[in-house]
Amino acid sequence: MSKPVNLNRVRKDRAREAARRRADANAAKHGRTKAERAADAAGKAAEDARHEGHRREE
Template sequence: MSKVVNLNTVRKQKSRDAKRREGDANAAKHGLTKSQKTLAKALVDKAKRNLDGHEKE
């Protein structure tokens, strides 16, 4: 005896998986996420402020 499967659920899950794969490919293709970019920018800004704070006049 086989298991009863809701075909709508299977179709939707298949569509979600395809979109996830496409999104992962685009993420790898286009680089960093927004949060990674903002973190990198914040670190650079902090380093600049730290360096400017130690400057002699």
């Protein structure tokens, strides 16, 4: 004999899985990790500092 199935749990599990798939798709489409954002910010700061270093004094 099989075990009884809690239909509420099944429904919630399906909803959770759908939300997880949607979140993964959004992350792949739009998201960058915190490390990637920090690396880009550090690179931009270094580039700006290098650029400002070539500025003429008047």
